[in-house]
Amino acid sequence: MFTSGWMGKVLRVDLTNGKISTEPLKEELMLNFIGGRGINSSLLYSETGPATDPLGGDNKLIIGTSPLTGTLVPTSSRFTITAKSPLTGILGDANVGGAFAPELKYAGFDFIIIQGISNNPVYLWIEDDRVVIKDAAYLWGKTTQETDRMIKEEIGDKEIRVLSIGLAGENLVKIAGIVTGVNIAARCGLGAVMGSKKLKAIAVKGSHTINISHPDKMLKLVDTIFEDYKTCQSWNWYPKLGWTTGQRGMGLSGCAPIKNYLVSGGNDYEKRQAFLDVETSEKYRFKDIACFSCPLACNKWLHMDKLGMKKAPAPGTGHMAIWEIYDYPFHVEVNDLCEAYGMDIYSVQGAISAAMEWYEKGIITKKETDGMEVKFGNKDAAISLIHKIAKREGFGNILAEGPIMAGKIIGADPDTTPACGYGKGTDHGPIDCTSMAMLTLALSVSTRGGGHTRCTPPMAWWGEETTVPERWKKIYRNAGAEEIMNKPWICHPVIADIVTYFETTNTSADIIEICKNTMEYYYFYGFKGIEIKDDLEWHAEWIEAVTGANVDRQYMETVAKRVLNLEKAYNVREGKLREDDMPSHRFMEKRRGEPLPLDGKSLDEKELQCLFDAYYEIHGWDPKTSVPKRKTLEDLGLSYVADDLESKVLRLT
C-alpha cells in the first residue's frame, strides 16, 4: 500500500555482541501504525515489558521516522526516540527536530533499534548501508557540542548529523536527554538509556533519495500551507518574539509558576515583562535558525556580552521565576549548561525548585546540600547543583533521580512539600494549570506522563473570550459551555471531548512526525487552512501525496486511537492505573489572588474527578481503573494486547 516515502529498512544493533542487522520494515506495522511514535510504541510494546530493566541490556532504544521525514512537507524533520523510561518505569518517548532524521532516511533507514550493552564506550557511524560501531573512548566525558564537533573532525565531514549524550546520560542521570544540533529530545530520561548502553553517539550521512508518489500534489499542499503560514499568528510571533512566544499569555493566565509552584504566577508579571519584550529580543538576537524543512525558524542564536554566542532557551522554559530568579543572561547560561550536559531543563527546573522549597522549610539542611544555601533566588547554588546533578556528585546524586523520586528519597510530603508533576512519576516544566481545567486534564492523562505537547486544546487564555478561536467558540456554545470561555477553571464535561480531539490530532502529528506548529495547535490559531479541513484531513493528504497510499481522515483517526490505546495498555501492564494519572495536589490548591485575571483561580478537585470519568468513558476505558475495555481494544485490532493484559495483569471488563 505504501509505495513511496519509506526507505523500507530497520537497522538493529546489538551492542552486547556487536551484531548489526537489517530487517525489512513490516507492511503490517506500516498499515496499523504508519510510522514515528506509532511504530515506536508498537515495537516497544512487543519487545519490552514489566520484566525489562530500563537501564539493562534488554531495554530497547528505538529511533523512528515517518514517510514524510526528509521531504518538502513543512516542519517534517521531527523524529521520536522511545524506550522504557528509567525516570518513570513506563513508556518513555521524546520528540525532537533538527536534521538527524532526514539524514537517517537518506542513509536508507527508517528506524534504528538499539539493544544490549557495550563493554566500552562506542558510537555508531552510519554511511548509507555501511554501519560500523566505533570506539568512543576519546569522546566519553565530552559535552554534546564537543562530541558533535569531534566526530565531524574524526570523519572529516561537516555534513554528517550527530545524535549524542552528554555527561548526564553517561552518568545515568534519570533526567538526561539526547541532543542533536541545537535540539534536545529531553523528556523521560532517555539519555540515561543511551548511557547505560555505553553508546555515546550516532552519526549519519546518506546519499539515497526519498521517493515521492505524487510530487505535484505535495507541492500544491505546500503552496497552500505556505500562504497560510503568512497569515497565522505563529508566523507573526516567531520572527519577532521567538523564544518568548506563549510566555505572555501564560503569565497573564496565572499559568507561569513562581517558587516551586507556591505562587500560581501572574503577580510577578512586571518583572517578567522585561524578558518578553521585542526590544530584549532584538538586543541579544543575531540569527534565526531552523530545523530541516521548517520555514518558521523558532530557534534563535543570541550574543551575550559575557557568554558569547548561545542558543536562546526554548519558549516553554521562558523564565526562571520557578527559582525566583529574574535574569535573562542567567537563564541563557542555565539552558546552555543543560544542553552541554544533555539534560532536560524542565526536570532540572523542577528538581532544583523543589530542593529550594525543601531547604527553606527545613526538610533538608546544609548537611544534605553539601554546605550550600539552596534558597530561592540563589543563583550560585542553582548553577552548582546543575553541575552536581550531571556528575552525580553529593546532593546532585539524589536530584539526579528526578524531582519526584528525589522527594521520596528525602522523605518530603508529596502533599505539602511536593516536587510537582502531572501523574505517573513525571515532573513538568514551569507550567501551572491550576486555572485551566482543560490543560490539567490533558497533561495528566498523557501516556508518557505530563507533557504539554501531547495535547494542548484551545482555551480562554487569561480568561479572555477573544483568545478562543471562532471554530471552538461554536463548539463551546453548542455544548452549553459558554461560561468556560471566560472561566477556564470550570470543569464542564465538554472539556473531555475537546481534550480527546486534540489528543488524537497531536498523536497523529507524532505518528507522521510533523511539528505541532503546523497544526491547529495552541500557537497556530490564525491558520486558515484549518477552516477548509482539519488536522487529520491534512495529515491524511500529506501521507497520500508522499506515499501514494489511499488514506483518509477516518484512517488517521483510527491509527491515532490505536496508538494511544496501545500506549495506555503498556502503562497498565506496568501497573499504572487511574490514581497514577492524578496531578500533584498543589495544582488544585488556591494560591494567591493577585491583580491579574486568572491569578488565584483554581479548579475544584471533585469536579476534576468527574472530568476524568468523562474522559475515560469517551475512550472506552473502565472509569474505575482507567484500564481499556476488551471491546475497545478489539475494535482497534488490538485483541493481542487484550489477551496479553488478561494473561499478565487483570481481567478486562
Next chain:
Amino acid sequence: MSYKRIFHAYPEACTGCRMCEIVCSLNREKTGINPKRSMIRIHEDSQKGIYIPTTCHLCNDAPCIEVCPSAALSKNIETGAISVDEENCSGCELCIEACEFGAISLHQDKNIAVMCDLCGGEPKCVKYCMQKALIFLKPEEYDAMKSDAYLEK
C-alpha cells in the same frame, strides 16, 4: 545585457531550513529528494550560526564556460543561466575546479557536470524561501527594492 535578472543570496537571512535544497533536488530528480543532489547548497557551520547559500552566480565571463574543452557549457542570453550539454560533457571536472563558488557538481549517476538552470526562468528555490534569503529579480525590480530599503532607513 547578458542576462535579465539578478540572482542573490543573503547569508544573514538564511536559517538553514534547506527548503531550497529539498525542492531543487525534487525538481531535478523528479520524484526523489536528497539535498545533496541540489544545485543550490547551504554551506554551514552550525555551531557558529553560519549558513551560506551557494549556487551559480551567473557570471558574465564565466570561467566554467571558458575552461570546458568540449564546449559543453553555454550561457542563455535570455535568462543568464548556464546550461550543460549532456551529450558533449565528458565529466572531466575542469569546470567544477574553475568555479570559485563551488556551484557545479558531478551528477552521481550520470557522471556529467550539473548546475543551476534557473528552473527555466522561475527558480523554485526562490519561491520556497520564506525568509527571503534568496531573490531573483529584474534589474529594475532590484533597484526599486534597494531604494525602498534605503528610504526606510
